[in-house]
Amino acid sequence: MVFVGDEQFWDLVWPDVEGLVIDAVSVVGDAVCITLPARQRTVTCPSCGATASRVHSTYMRRLxxxxxxxxxxxxxxxxxxxxxxxxxxxxxxxxxxxxxLTGRYRRRTTALARMVQAIGLAVGGRAGARLAGHLPVRTSRDVILGELRRLPDPPSAQGTVLGIDEFAFRGGATYGTVLIDVEARRPIDLPPDRTAGTVAAWLADHPESKVICRDRCSTFSQAASRAAPDAIQVADRWHLLHSLVRAVERTAHQHGVCLRTDAETGETDQRQQPSEPASLAA
Ligand SMILES: [Zn+2]
Incomplete structure (x- = not known):
């Protein structure tokens, strides 16, 4: 089946493509194939900026x-x-x-590339590929990650609340430091190690940090005290909860015998039981 519809209709379908001219539309299997003619009479050379008009060749590009x-x-x-x-x-x-419509070395339109980037930003590469299959958009984890790498870096302005933690390189043999803008919820920098000297040097170059969220590791405490003495140091929520969980586990382990005995005999500490209301006991 091959047909060409009303151009005004196609302008409604693709309002972001300026001056859309369609040669043919056909349905092949589960795909709508749309043939577009060549559009440019001249182009600007991306290397020297000169205008070029002499045609070398013509070919069909699939997008x-x-x-x-x-x-x-x-x-x-x-x-x-x-x-x-x-x-x-x-x-x-x-x-x-x-x-x-097109980008250099891309096999998808600019609009589809933006959609793939949005999927990748929302759910990541592997889950994004599964989601895209239902839309339906043919893509893969590698394609999604490749599109995300094409995105420009976000503005590097740093907030006043800084998060510091360590992270493991692959295999966990060596560790680096991850520095996070807590207000913007995004990483700022990844120093290659987790020594107090490296972190202190970074803090000295970024005096805008007024609050530093860190774990209880003495390395980061020393770095912050040395390079940002006026900043307020606070324990971040994750490490507080992590410490609480470890303390509860340790206590439960230490009193495991008594807890097991109470569970077997059904005994409970009556001092902790609330007294029964008189109206209900009657
Ligand atoms: Zn040139």
């Missing part, structure tokens, strides 16, 4: 797009490859790119 009506969408985009005729330029040819 996956967001699903439509429960079907996968596949664009077949005819693109020109142009010569760069600027003599000193080291680049000989370049392919045309369609703004808001």
């Amino acid at each position: 996956a797009d967001r699903p439509l009506g429960g079907r996968r969408v596949l664009f077949r985009l005819r693109v020109h490859r142009f010569f760069c005729d600027n003599g000193p330029c080291s680049r000989r040819t370049m392919a045309e790119q369609v703004p808001s």
